[in-house]
Amino acid sequence: MNFKLKDIIPQLITVIAVVLVFGFFTYNAQINMENRGIDFGYGFLSQESSFDVQFSLIEYDGSHSYFRAYLVGLLNTILVSVIGIVIATILGVIVGIARLSPNYLINKFAAFYVEFFRNIPLLLQIFFWYFAALRALPLPQDAEAIFGVFFLTIKGLYVPAFLWQNFNIFFYSIIAAIIAIILIKTHAKKIQEKQGKQIPVFLISIGLIFILPILSFLIGGVRLSFEVPVLKQLATTSFIYEGGVSLPPELIALTLSLSLYTATFIAECVRAGIQGVGKGQKEAAASIGLTPNQVLKLVIMPQALRIIIPPTTNQYLNLTKNSSLAAAIAYPDLVLVFAGTALMQTGKAIEIVSITMFTYLTLSISISILMNWYNKKIAIQEK
Amino acid sequence: MSNINFLKPDRSNLNIFLYLGSFLFFISILDVFLNSFFKLNLTGFLPNFLSFLLPLILGFVGLYFIRIEFSGIKNLDLLNKHINTNNFNAVLSLLIIFVIIKSLPPILSWFFIDASFAGDSKDVCTGSGACWTYIKVWIRRFMYGMYPNAEQWRINLSFVALVLLGSVGYFATDKFKKYLTLYYVVIYPVIAFLFIFFFISGGPVFFDFSYGIIAAILSVIIGFFIPSKFKFYYFLIVPLALYIILKYFLFFEEYIELGKLDGLNWVETGAWGGLSLTFIISFFCLIFCFPIGMAFALGRRSDFPLIRYISVGFIEFWRGVPLITVLFMSAVMFPMFLPEDFFIDKLVRAIIAISLFEAAYVAEVIRGGLQALPRGQYEAAKSLGMGYWKMHIFVILPQALKLVIPGIANTFLALVKDTPLIFVVGLLEIVGMLNLAKTNPKWLGFAMEGYVFAAIIFWIICYAMSKYSYNLEQKYKTDR
Numbered sequence: 057m058n059f060k061l062k063d064i065i066p067q068l069i070t071v072i073a074v075v076l077v078f079g080f081f082t083y084n085a086q087i088n089m090e091n092r093g094i095d096f097g098y099g100f101l102s103q104e105s106s107f108d109v110q111f112s113l114i115e116y117d118g119s120h121s122y123f124r125a126y127l128v129g130l131l132n133t134i135l136v137s138v139i140g141i142v143i144a145t146i147l148g149v150i151v152g153i154a155r156l157s158p159n160y161l162i163n164k165f166a167a168f169y170v171e172f173f174r175n176i177p178l179l180l181q182i183f184f185w186y187f188a189a190l191r192a193l194p195l196p197q198d199a200e201a202i203f204g205v206f207f208l209t210i211k212g213l214y215v216p217a218f219l220w221q222n223f224n225i226f227f228y229s230i231i232a233a234i235i236a237i238i239l240i241k242t243h244a245k246k247i248q249e250k251q252g253k254q255i256p257v258f259l260i261s262i263g264l265i266f267i268l269p270i271l272s273f274l275i276g277g278v279r280l281s282f283e284v285p286v287l288k289q290l291a292t293t294s295f296i297y298e299g300g301v302s303l304p305p306e307l308i309a310l311t312l313s314l315s316l317y318t319a320t321f322i323a324e325c326v327r328a329g330i331q332g333v334g335k336g337q338k339e340a341a342a343s344i345g346l347t348p349n350q351v352l353k354l355v356i357m358p359q360a361l362r363i364i365i366p367p368t369t370n371q372y373l374n375l376t377k378n379s380s381l382a383a384a385i386a387y388p389d390l391v392l393v394f395a396g397t398a399l400m401q402t403g404k405a406i407e408i409v410s411i412t413m414f415t416y417l418t419l420s421i422s423i424s425i426l427m428n429w430y431n432k433k434i435a436i437q438e439k
Numbered sequence: 440m441s442n443i444n445f446l447k448p449d450r451s452n453l454n455i456f457l458y459l460g461s462f463l464f465f466i467s468i469l470d471v472f473l474n475s476f477f478k479l480n481l482t483g484f485l486p487n488f489l490s491f492l493l494p495l496i497l498g499f500v501g502l503y504f505i506r507i508e509f510s511g512i513k514n515l516d517l518l519n520k521h522i523n524t525n526n527f528n529a530v531l532s533l534l535i536i537f538v539i540i541k542s543l544p545p546i547l548s549w550f551f552i553d554a555s556f557a558g559d560s561k562d563v564c565t566g567s568g569a570c571w572t573y574i575k576v577w578i579r580r581f582m583y584g585m586y587p588n589a590e591q592w593r594i595n596l597s598f599v600a601l602v603l604l605g606s607v608g609y610f611a612t613d614k615f616k617k618y619l620t621l622y623y624v625v626i627y628p629v630i631a632f633l634f635i636f637f638f639i640s641g642g643p644v645f646f647d648f649s650y651g652i653i654a655a656i657l658s659v660i661i662g663f664f665i666p667s668k669f670k671f672y673y674f675l676i677v678p679l680a681l682y683i684i685l686k687y688f689l690f691f692e693e694y695i696e697l698g699k700l701d702g703l704n705w706v707e708t709g710a711w712g713g714l715s716l717t718f719i720i721s722f723f724c725l726i727f728c729f730p731i732g733m734a735f736a737l738g739r740r741s742d743f744p745l746i747r748y749i750s751v752g753f754i755e756f757w758r759g760v761p762l763i764t765v766l767f768m769s770a771v772m773f774p775m776f777l778p779e780d781f782f783i784d785k786l787v788r789a790i791i792a793i794s795l796f797e798a799a800y801v802a803e804v805i806r807g808g809l810q811a812l813p814r815g816q817y818e819a820a821k822s823l824g825m826g827y828w829k830m831h832i833f834v835i836l837p838q839a840l841k842l843v844i845p846g847i848a849n850t851f852l853a854l855v856k857d858t859p860l861i862f863v864v865g866l867l868e869i870v871g872m873l874n875l876a877k878t879n880p881k882w883l884g885f886a887m888e889g890y891v892f893a894a895i896i897f898w899i900i901c902y903a904m905s906k907y908s909y910n911l912e913q914k915y916k917t918d919r
Contacts, residue, residue: 063742063743066743066746067743067744067745067746070743070745070746070749071745071749074749080776081776084775084776084777084778084779085775085776087778087779088774088775088776088779089775091779157528158520158521158524158528159521159522159524159528159531159532160521160522161521161522161531161532161535161536162528162531162532162535165535171902171905172898174901174905175856175897175898175901175902175905176856176894176897176898176901177855177856177857177858177859177870177897178856179859179860179870180859180870180890180893180894180897181894183870183873183874183890184887184890184891184894187874187877187886187890188886188887188890189887191886192887377760377761377762378761380761380763380764381763381860383763383863384862391761391763391764391767395764395767399771405771405772405775406772406775409764409767409768409771409772410772412764412767413760413764413765413768416759416760416761416764417756417759417760419759420755420758420759420760421755421759424755
């Protein structure tokens with residue numbers, strides 16, 4: 057046995073210290089809960105919640121359970137994160153490329169954007185959009201239509217709703233298109249390896265993804281119509297839009313500030329990634345006769361993505377965590393609905409805060425495990 | 440000069456293209472300029488749609504004409520290289536110029552021309568511009584929170600003193616340079632702590648100097664007889680232990696009965712606020728999260744598996760949750776974990792929560808520095824017969840910390856930007872004070888001014904810090 061006392065004692069001390077601290081906390085918590093007459097347990101999740109949530113993706117009202125309220129909050133968090141991630145990515149990539157532009161004005165404009173939005177606290181930006189900028193919007197009755205169908209008012213953005221008939225056929229057609237594209241891609245690769253011929257996969261893919269859904273309209277009997285929001289008078293001075301989909305101002309302020317803020321970080325990641333690819337790579341690729349498009353697609357992007365993706369995923373994670381600031385402007389996300397309202401009603405601080413933290417933790421850790429796996433997969437195989 | 444091909448500008452007709460192009464470009468800029476600054480529409484006689492797009496078309500044609508390669512005129516070549524390389528870039532450049540010209544007048548008029556500065560009531564704010572009077576009236580609240588007006592000199596004096604004490608390193612001569620690390624890591628934080636806890640709060644004194652000095656002298660004397668192997672652990676534990684034994688066991692001082700600085704009124708932490716609170720919280724979190732982060736960074740690279748797992752667990756836990764839930768925890772969950780009669784001030788609780796949270800990020804940054812050091816450094820230190828602590832204190836950490844200064848600065852920047860979140864525990868720093876002032880019935884409707892004001896302040900602080908960290912990064916990059 058090569059156990060040494062020297063190796064064991066520090067570990068033992070640390071473990072004992074950790075156990076003591078946790079034990080102390082648990083002991084106190086037990087006594088405190090006994091004194092206040094609170095019992096520990098997760099049974100409350102199935103009880104009736106009896107509070108309402110302003111904005112919900114799934115059917116929800118006071119008669120549903122606390123667990124349902126938790127789901128509502130979680131879905132709202134995911135909604136705001138997904139919209140934010142999509143906008144932030146698009147904006148970030150554009151700004152990141154613009155920062156590398158040889159055009160002086162574009163370059164400086166992008167740099168100004170990044171420096172401006174990155175150095176102001178996110179919470180302040182959220183407050184600014186919600187309390188200052190969006191409050192300056194017109195009342196519903198004064199709102200002017202954008203393209204005749206969108207209405208941007210102080211009560212939120214009203215957009216037309218899609219009314220589908222035979223939606224499932226449309227959905228299948230898109231899936232069929234994706235499967236067809238994957239098949240064609242593998243087939244094209246085989247042909248290229250065997251015969252050296254190249255098939256314009258990209259054009260075919262674009263064609264497929266449009267043609268199949270259009271065919272589903274023509275043949276499959278899919279119908280799409282729009283329900284445009286209509287102004288309706290409730291009282292002499294109170295107006296409201298009916299029909300369509302309404303996005304509450306909280307959601308707009310939150311996605312706007314989250315994506316503007318995160319886009320600056322993504323832009324820096326993109327810039328660093330593209331700059332990180334050696335100049336020699338580009339020149340070497342050009343010198344073996346690749347076209348500029350091929351250089352970008354086959355040489356620059358695969359190497360740049362290897363640098364860009366890990367920090368960008370980190371930013372996505374940050375955005376998701378930052379979406380918890382929603383609580384500050386009363387957007388019903390996980391923190392507000394569950395760690396706010398539900399906690400106030402039940403008083404089960406330990407259970408609810410731990411569930412909330414655990415949810416975010418699960419989200420973060422699963423994404424970082426995925427990231428590690430991806431990093432290993434794309435890492436340069438050195439000999 | 441005989442025939443000019445207008446579709447292909449070239450050098451042989453340089454002057455014609457140059458004059459024509461510059462003229463068109465000038466006209467397009469002038470049109471937008473007059474339109475935005477003087478509300479004049481030069482092209483009003485044209486149909487709406489055309490009048491709207493005309494500057495873009497004119498400018499585009501003008502830029503197309505002056506895009507002559509190797510013209511021999513230096514300024515023209517520079518212009519072409521920077522904003523006019525091809526059609527696409529020309530359109531984008533034009534659009535950006537137009538946006539700047541268009542947005543200047545409303546911004547200028549809101550900020551300065553139509554804004555009201557004078558007076559001290561809402562009545563003077565009748566213009567369409569900003570109401571800076573509002574900021575002027577509320578400035579003390581935004582800076583100091585609910586801290587009593589008469590006592591605010593204490594905050595000012597403390598900050599001035601701390602800044603002066605902090606700039607000592609800048610003036611130190613070479614003879615004293617070697618003590619600077621000790622000064623900044625140990626002495627300065629203690630002085631700052633004393634300042635803020637005794638002077639700004641004016642509250643009960645937790646630390647009794649006489650016993651502290653006795654404990655320190657005693658522990659140094661005993662320290663001479665301790666084998667050098669255990670000296671590190673010894674100085675980590677014994678002085679504090681001695682102090683506690685002296686104060687609470689040997690001389691039976693009352694736990695709560697504590698002294699107070701003469702003549703200062705106690706200001707409870709609930710009244711602290713505004714920008715000064717942002718500084719206080721950032722400062723304390725920085726000095727607390729740094730050693731904690733360092734400990735966990737070392738723990739994560741430790742050879743002992745149990746210590747490593749605990750460190751990884753700690754770091755990943757705090758990095759995986761949003762700060763707002765951590766503050767929620769400190770507000771509603773943490774009191775449950777403490778003995779019933781034990782009360783911790785909510786400011787202290789917030790500082791603990793933020794420090795632990797940031798410590799995880801600092802740990803990751805320091806770990807990066809530790810990993811970046813070549814193995815040879817470890818091996819060289821070991822071959823000199825250094826133990827773990829000696830090796831780290833004298834060889835590894837000085838180099839690793841130097842490497843990660845920019846990373847630490849970035850973490851600190853994130854920390855400053857995170858301070859507004861303390862509204863969760865009911866503390867109001869500048870953003871919180873803005874939200875409070877905004878709901879004051881006498882001053883309704885000035886949300887915009889407040890947020891713009893806070894944004895400018897934060898932007899200046901954060902931009903200065905990020906530039907500073909960038910400079911440091913450049914400096915140390917060349918060092919290696």
